[in-house]
Amino acid sequence: MESMGKVKPIKSDKYHSMPPKPKPYPKPKEALISDKLTLSQTDQVHTVQAEDQLSYTADGLQKNVLKKMRKGYYGLDAELDLHGLTSQQAKHELIKFLHFCEQDGCRCVRIIHGKGYRSENNLPVLKNDMNLWLRQHQEVQAFCSTSQKDGGAGAVFVLLRLSNKYANQDNSEY
Secondary structure (H helix, E strand, C coil): CCCCCCCCCCCCCCCCCCCCCCCCCCCCCCCCCCCCCCCCCCCCCCCCCCCCCCEEECCCCCCCHHHHHHCCCCCCCEEEECCCCCHHHHHHHHHHHHHHHHHHCCCEEEEECCCCCCCHHHCCHHHHHHHHHHHHCCCEEEEEECCHHHCHHHEEEEEECCCHHHCCCCCCCC
């Protein structure tokens, strides 16, 4: 008794257990994102260097579209930054980003890929990958390197096809 010290007697003899664990719930399913990098490229895409400008327009698109994009005519709806990602991670993020842009009805987006100064042989990996992937994507109508204030040769403006959810709207008001 001396070694235990002062002890209070228990007034109740009921056993208190821990509250039950909550029931597990299923993880939400990820949205099915289709890979729209399916267009085959017939033209040979040249390897670009860090300071080279990118530009592309799909067949049938007016030549002044690139000029309008650089000047901000279309407005910027979304942005994706791919700095520090591997090529595989960047491809996954790009496909996911373009999928959600298509769903949300985005028309013009900026993708920052970097200039690739820290790549092997100063050959920009993501910039060259972006040049190829954007040309192959079904929803991309045009892309061009941005102006210096928007990222210069380390970013591109991408013009996406007008979403189907806007196709049935009456444009007579505009």
